[in-house]
Amino acid sequence: MHLTKTSVDKLAPKTKGNYIAWDDVTQGLGVLVNPGGSKTFVVDYTTQSGRRHRLAIGRYGVLTIQQAREEAIKMLADVARGSDPISEKQKARKEQTLKEFIEEYLEWTAPLRSEKSLYNLKSRINLYILPTLGSMKLTEVRKADVVRLHQKMKNSQVTANRVVSSLSHIYTTASEWERIPEGLNPARNIKRYDEHNRERYLTDEEQIRLGIALNRYESKHPIPVRALKLLLLTGCRMNQILTLAWENVRLEEKRLCVKNYKGGLDDVLLGEEAIAYLESCDHLKSKWVCPSPARKDDRHITNINRFWSEKAKVAAKLEDVHIHDLRHTVATVGVNADIPLYTVGGLLRHKKAATTQRYAHLIRSTVHDAADKISAEISAALSSEITKRDVPKAPYCLKGSQVQAIACLEKALEVRRVK
Numbered sequence: 123m124h125l126t127k128t129s130v131d132k133l134a135p136k137t138k139g140n141y142i143a144w145d146d147v148t149q150g151l152g153v154l155v156n157p158g159g160s161k162t163f164v165v166d167y168t169t170q171s172g173r174r175h176r177l178a179i180g181r182y183g184v185l186t187i188q189q190a191r192e193e194a195i196k197m198l199a200d201v202a203r204g205s206d207p208i209s210e211k212q213k214a215r216k217e218q219t220l221k222e223f224i225e226e227y228l229e230w231t232a233p234l235r236s237e238k239s240l241y242n243l244k245s246r247i248n249l250y251i252l253p254t255l256g257s258m259k260l261t262e263v264r265k266a267d268v269v270r271l272h273q274k275m276k277n278s279q280v281t282a283n284r285v286v287s288s289l290s291h292i293y294t295t296a297s298e299w300e301r302i303p304e305g306l307n308p309a310r311n312i313k314r315y316d317e318h319n320r321e322r323y324l325t326d327e328e329q330i331r332l333g334i335a336l337n338r339y340e341s342k343h344p345i346p347v348r349a350l351k352l353l354l355l356t357g358c359r360m361n362q363i364l365t366l367a368w369e370n371v372r373l374e375e376k377r378l379c380v381k382n383y384k385g386g387l388d389d390v391l392l393g394e395e396a397i398a399y400l401e402s403c404d405h406l407k408s409k410w411v412c413p414s415p416a417r418k419d420d421r422h423i424t425n426i427n428r429f430w431s432e433k434a435k436v437a438a439k440l441e442d443v444h445i446h447d448l449r450h451t452v453a454t455v456g457v458n459a460d461i462p463l464y465t466v467g468g469l470l471r472h473k474k475a476a477t478t479q480r481y482a483h484l485i486r487s488t489v490h491d492a493a494d495k496i497s498a499e500i501s502a503a504l505s506s507e508i509t510k511r512d513v514p515k516a517p518y519c520l521k522g523s524q525v526q527a528i529a530c531l532e533k534a535l536e537v538r539r540v541k
Contacts, residue, residue: 125153125187135159151194153182163190167201177207220263220292221256223301227292237381238361243288250275250285260296265308272312279315286312323451326503328440329354333504335437339429346429348403349412351504353445355396355497357452360445362390364423366411373397376490391490393497455499 123129125145133143135157142152142164150166161182168174179185179193197207218226224247232240254271255263268289275282290309296302324332332350340347352363362380370379370387376397378390392400403411410422430445 125151127187130161130182130187133161145191148191148194150198151191154178163194165194165197167198167207169201169206170204173206175206217259217261218301219256220258220260221252223260223296224252224256224292227295230295242284246281246285246288250281251289255289260293260302261306263308265310265312268309268312276315280317283314283317286314322443322447323454324440324443324447328438328443329451329500329503330506331438332434332440333506335434336504338437339433343429343433345412345415345423346426346434349423349426350430350434350445350448351399352396352411353448354452354500354504355399356390356392357449357496358390359449360426364412364426366422367409368411369409371400371411373400376493391493393490393493393495395497395501396493399501452496452500455496 123143123146125143125147130143130153133153133155135155137157140154140156142154145151145153152164152166154162154164156162163179163182163185164176165179166174166176177197179190179197182190185193200207228244228247231243235243250271254274255267258267268286272282272286275285286309290307293302293307293309297304297306336347336350349360349363352358352366353360356363356378358366358378358380365381366378372379373392376392378392379387380390382388400411407413408420410420412423414421414423427445435441435443
């Protein structure tokens, strides 16, 4: 029959079973009428392999007859070119979502990464990628979706760049595993934010203010204070100090054994001030140098960022200083003390191969001397007294005579000015 709105409206349901009214204009197009009176456009087609299929393309009323004809003509043209709409539809239903593939990707990549690298990757995935794109099929994610996510994170530009890089590697892997068409990668060629290496370090005056702040909080927050002091006295990275066990503190050998980025252990050679400070720490109650005060199962502290940002940094008036800048400070103090750059690099265990080769000839006594100089300089700054204008108001009173303390500092500052 010739399908028109009038003719289709007149199609009445049968009491038993469905029937189809075929269009005399578009071959293969029909209207299926069920006993309940519902009417659906269908298309019959035969694949190039000779298999016959029937596919529903939409409800009458949702699609007009003209729209149904256009859809049927397009579908039949695809079939003529070798396509099979039903097989492709079934394949699309079976396609993994981004979340499902990421679960498989993480299982594969976990043994290939360091503990820290895996932790950072999972954080980027769980905090940013999955909430935004996780429910979409792999092939549904478009470049525009990734650009929107990247722009949404403009206040954390470095993290935003890392999220795009992680997503790009996920799609590269999916393509290599033939889960998506070759070359499909919506995270590719997205312009990243500019990144600038920080060159922030503590001046002598800032080191003095930080020492005062840490001493002020030491009784109430002994573990975060201990961690921060050790960061400055050793030049270690934060995670290396937080996960340091007493069994890896070898004071008789003047060294620490700390975790490196690959999960192994590196030697950190200690200066005399660092050794003296570690000897003064109570290490009988826990196997960790920085145990968690809130946990009863003998865990190490996992984060000091809140103490740093809300207390220590505020009290020391260090507005733009990050915890990692304490490591920069160690390097700067070393350079200012006329220690050669390659010796400072050896002390801080830089990981670049080209840099490491320059340290290969260093003897341990040379690096020990560097550690002595740097830790002595920083320890002197941290233990310096305060100036008159920095005398804290009650109840933050210094032990001993404030007058003597101020006079002592004024003398020290005068000597420094003369030098």
